[in-house]
Amino acid sequence: MQGPTGTSIINPAVLGKAADVRQEFVSAPPFPHVVIDDFLAPDFAQSLLDAFPAFERGNAMGDNGELGGKSTVDKVRGLGAAYQRLDDAIKSPEFLQALGTMTGIDGLIYDPWYLGGGTHENRNGMALDPHVDFNYHPSERWHRRLNLIVYLNPVWDQDWGGCLELFRDPHADHRPSRSVSPVFNRCVIFETSEVSWHAFDAIRLPPEHEGLTRRSIALYFYTKDRPAEQTASRHTTYYVNRQLPAHFAEGRVLSRGDLAEMKHLLEMRDGHIRMLYSENTALREAQDRGLTGHLLYLAKRAYVRFRR
Known part of the structure; x- marks a missing residue:
C-alpha cells in the first residue's frame, strides 16, 4: 500500500536536502539538471526492478516503423502493485510540490498517459542521438517542463556505454558536457527546453554480460504556462546526428x-x-x-x- 503521502516513494535523505538539490539544479551546466543517487526508497526501487516488464511485452517499434532494440511500456498501472504505487505517488500534490521545490518550477502537471514515457529498455548496441524533446503535450495545451529518469541497472559499468549525455550544442561539440552512467536507483532530473540537448552513447556490453539491457523509468511533467522567453512554436522531437x-x-x-x-x-x-x-x-x-x-x-x- 502507498504510504501517507506521495513522497513516501522518495528516499527521506533526498527530501531532507531539497534546498541543496534545487541549488545544484538551477546552476548546473550546460542546462538546469541534477543527478541524485539513491533517489527512491531502497525497497521501493527494488520492487520496481522486480516487476520490470519483459522486453517482449513492450512496444519495440522504432521511429522508422521497424522492430528495434528499444522496448517501452506506457500503461504502467498494468505492471502490478509497485507501478500502481508509483503512478499514485507521482500524480499526488505532495510529490509534485516536492519536485517543484527541488527544481524551482511550480505548478507541475503529471501526464496520465505517459506519452513518450513509462518503462524504457535498450539492448546491446543501441544508442540515442542528441535531441531536444517535443515542447508541448501532444493532446493538451501544456508546456513540457521536466524529464525525470530513474535507472534500474544493478550491474553496470560506465565503460559499457549507455550513459546519459548532456550537450551544450551538438551541432558544434564533439563531446557532451556531462556523461551520467545509468546505475541502479540513480535519478536524473532536467529541464525540458529548446537547449536541453541530451542523448546516450552506444551500449557496448562485454561478452560475459551481453544479455543485460539498459532499464529505466521516464517520467515527464508539464505546466500550463512557461516564461515567454523560453516559449517556442510547437515542434516534435528534434534530432541532430553526432559529430x-x-x-x-x-x-x-x-x-x-x-x-x-x-x-x-x-x-x-x-x-x-x-x-x-x-x-x-x-x-x-x-x-x-x-x-x-x-x-x-x-x-x-x-x-x-x-x-x-
Whole structure:
C-alpha cells in the first residue's frame, strides 16, 4: 500500500536536502539538471526492478516503423502493485510540490498517459542521438517542463556505454558536457527546453554480460504556462546526428575501431534521413487526401498552367 503521502516513494535523505538539490539544479551546466543517487526508497526501487516488464511485452517499434532494440511500456498501472504505487505517488500534490521545490518550477502537471514515457529498455548496441524533446503535450495545451529518469541497472559499468549525455550544442561539440552512467536507483532530473540537448552513447556490453539491457523509468511533467522567453512554436522531437569524434583528424591512420565507429555514424545518419523522407511522404499523402488536399492540388495545377 502507498504510504501517507506521495513522497513516501522518495528516499527521506533526498527530501531532507531539497534546498541543496534545487541549488545544484538551477546552476548546473550546460542546462538546469541534477543527478541524485539513491533517489527512491531502497525497497521501493527494488520492487520496481522486480516487476520490470519483459522486453517482449513492450512496444519495440522504432521511429522508422521497424522492430528495434528499444522496448517501452506506457500503461504502467498494468505492471502490478509497485507501478500502481508509483503512478499514485507521482500524480499526488505532495510529490509534485516536492519536485517543484527541488527544481524551482511550480505548478507541475503529471501526464496520465505517459506519452513518450513509462518503462524504457535498450539492448546491446543501441544508442540515442542528441535531441531536444517535443515542447508541448501532444493532446493538451501544456508546456513540457521536466524529464525525470530513474535507472534500474544493478550491474553496470560506465565503460559499457549507455550513459546519459548532456550537450551544450551538438551541432558544434564533439563531446557532451556531462556523461551520467545509468546505475541502479540513480535519478536524473532536467529541464525540458529548446537547449536541453541530451542523448546516450552506444551500449557496448562485454561478452560475459551481453544479455543485460539498459532499464529505466521516464517520467515527464508539464505546466500550463512557461516564461515567454523560453516559449517556442510547437515542434516534435528534434534530432541532430553526432559529430565526428575529435580524434578523426588529418594525418591519423584509422584503426579497425575507427572504421567501425565511422560506419556506425554513417548508418545512424542514413537512418535519420530515411526517417525524414518517410515522414515527408506521409505528410504529403495526408495533405493530398480530403477537401483541403484537393483544393491545394487545384491551386498548384492552376499555378503551373499559368506559368506556362
